[in-house]
Amino acid sequence: MQVIYAIFMKKAKKRSDCPVSTSLDIWGDKWSLLIIRDLMFAKECTYGDFLKAPEGIATNILASRLEVLEENRMIEKLDHPDSRAKVLYRLTKKGIDLLPIMIEINLWAEKYFPIPADRKEMLKEVKKDKTAFIKSKTKELERQGD
Amino acid sequence: MQVIYAIFMKKAKKRSDCPVSTSLDIWGDKWSLLIIRDLMFAKECTYGDFLKAPEGIATNILASRLEVLEENRMIEKLDHPDSRAKVLYRLTKKGIDLLPIMIEINLWAEKYFPIPADRKEMLKEVKKDKTAFIKSKTKELERQGD
DNA sequence: AATTTTACTTGCAAATTGCAAGTGCAAATA
DNA sequence: TATTTGCACTTGCAATTTGCAAGTAAAATT
Numbered sequence: 001m002q003v004i005y006a007i008f009m010k011k012a013k014k015r016s017d018c019p020v021s022t023s024l025d026i027w028g029d030k031w032s033l034l035i036i037r038d039l040m041f042a043k044e045c046t047y048g049d050f051l052k053a054p055e056g057i058a059t060n061i062l063a064s065r066l067e068v069l070e071e072n073r074m075i076e077k078l079d080h081p082d083s084r085a086k087v088l089y090r091l092t093k094k095g096i097d098l099l100p101i102m103i104e105i106n107l108w109a110e111k112y113f114p115i116p117a118d119r120k121e122m123l124k125e126v127k128k129d130k131t132a133f134i135k136s137k138t139k140e141l142e143r144q145g146d
Numbered sequence: 147m148q149v150i151y152a153i154f155m156k157k158a159k160k161r162s163d164c165p166v167s168t169s170l171d172i173w174g175d176k177w178s179l180l181i182i183r184d185l186m187f188a189k190e191c192t193y194g195d196f197l198k199a200p201e202g203i204a205t206n207i208l209a210s211r212l213e214v215l216e217e218n219r220m221i222e223k224l225d226h227p228d229s230r231a232k233v234l235y236r237l238t239k240k241g242i243d244l245l246p247i248m249i250e251i252n253l254w255a256e257k258y259f260p261i262p263a264d265r266k267e268m269l270k271e272v273k274k275d276k277t278a279f280i281k282s283k284t285k286e287l288e289r290q291g292d
Numbered sequence: 293a294a295t296t297t298t299a300c301t302t303g304c305a306a307a308t309t310g311c312a313a314g315t316g317c318a319a320a321t322a
Numbered sequence: 323t324a325t326t327t328g329c330a331c332t333t334g335c336a337a338t339t340t341g342c343a344a345g346t347a348a349a350a351t352t
Contacts, residue, residue, distance in 0.1 A: 016200040017262050019255030020183050020248065028176050030340095037166050047299050054162040058341050063300060085298050085349040094258055101250040102166065108243055109165030116163050176309095193330050204310045209331060231318040231329050296351070302344085309338065314331105321326070 026072045027098075031057055031065050033105075036098055039075065039091045043141060046086050069095070096141045099134055172218045173244075177203055177211050179251075182244055185221065185237045189287060192232050215241070242287045245280055 015021045027033055034055055038045050050062050057065075066089065069075045074095040080086035103126055109115055110123055126133045161167045173179055180201055184191050196208055203211075212235065215221045220241040226232035237244075249272055255261055256269055272279045 015202070018180075018183070018200065019252050019259060019261040019265060021180060021201050022259055022261075023251050023255045024176055024179060028174070028179065030170055030174050033170060033174065034164075034167060037164070048297085054164065055167050056161070059300070060302085060342090061340065064339095083298085083350065087299065097254055097257060101247060101254060104246040104250050105169050106165050108247060109169045111243060112240055113165060113168055115165040115168075119165060194328090205331070206311090206333085207309065210308095229319070229329085233330065294352080296349100298349080299347095301346070303342105305340100305342085307338105307340065309336100311336085312334090314333070316331090317329090319326105319328075322324080 027069070027074065029065070031055075031061060032069060033098075033102070035062075035065055035069065036074070036091070036095060037102060039089065039095065040099060040102060040137075040141065044078070044088045044090050046080065046088060050089075074098075091141055093142065096138055099138060099141075103130070103134065173215070173220065175211070177201075177207060178215060179244075179248070181208075181211055181215065182220070182237070182241060183248060185235060185241065186245065186248060186283075186287065190224070190234045190236050192226065192234060196235075220244075237287055239288065242284055245284060245287075249276070249280065 014025055027036065034053060034057070035050060038050055038053055042049065047062070047066075050057065050066075051059060066075065070077065072094075073092050075089050076092050078088040078090050080088045106115070106119060106123055107126070110120065115123075160171055173182065180199060180203070181196060184196055184199055188195065193208070193212075196203065196212075197205060212221065216223065218240075219238050221235050222238050224234040224236055226234050252261075252265060252269055253272070256266065261269075
């Protein structure tokens with residue numbers, strides 16, 4: 001499986017064998033985790049949805065990040081049920097598994113910066129039972145089709 | 147405290163109020179988390195130590211990342227006990243608090259890539275009791291002086 | 293049939309990165 | 323004491339990446 005995939009993946013210019021370095025080679029830039037964030041909060045997004053995010057990613061950068069994330073099997077494309085002109089993007093299991101990292105980033109940020117109320121609400125849930133939150137959110141994101 | 151520090155911090159060109167975005171504005175590039183990693187594994191590092199890391203960071207990039215991390219109070223400089231020509235870098239509490247993120251990155255990577263044996267050993271400890279591991283490692287990193 | 297929406301691509305300027313070669317001070321060596 | 327070496331950076335420049343604005347093609351709407 002891994003071998004077969006590897007054929008299609010762009011040469012990852014791996015900087016070292018360190019797992020942190022290898023991870024950053026895939027999603028360690030200013031934009032990728034924001035794309036992942038959008039998919040975790042909205043479950044599915046169109047190209048236009050990503051463009052609407054408050055950070056204002058440039059369209060060519062978005063296209064290039066989506067390409068890299070797809071090549072590395074973090075996200076996948078889906079037919080939009082309503083229109084053939086639209087494309088739905090969704091997290092793969094590999095992408096969903098970034099959830100613990102995403103949560104820890106939010107928790108860290110909450111400790112050192114003021115954060116929006118709705119995000120604070122979510123973290124309240126997280127702090128009640130982190131394991132349960134991850135399990136349930138993962139299940140939610142994993143559900144196929146709809 | 148926060149306000150006073152803010153005066154000295156370079157304008158952070160915050161892209162949005164999202165905690166993920168705000169975090170990435172500080173350390174969301176290809177190199178910063180590797181510097182943090184080195185400090186977590188070695189506790190204290192000199193400029194030269196960072197340069198020796200297998201990823202091979204360029205010296206000017208290193209200098210610029212260290213500057214940003216210091217401005218944002220993630221790391222701090224220390225006099226080297228052996229020589230005034232050397233500088234020790236150490237994590238602040240804010241930097242040490244990235245430990246849960248660092249651990250989750252390692253756990254994610256372990257699930258999807260082959261990772262070095264020594265790192266796998268560490269993760270074995272983590273998986274025994276994550277909370278305990280973080281607590282003890284944090285204490286270790288917090289110890290002043292030496 | 294004409295317009296709008298959607299997902300991109302393209303061209304180019306600006307910013308960032310990476311390499312190689314300095315620089316300046318401290319420490320070790322002759 | 324003079325000289326060399328080590329260490330923490332800085333500087334200059336080429337190459338890559340980013341960001342902005344405009345364009346394109348197919349599909350949906352009017």
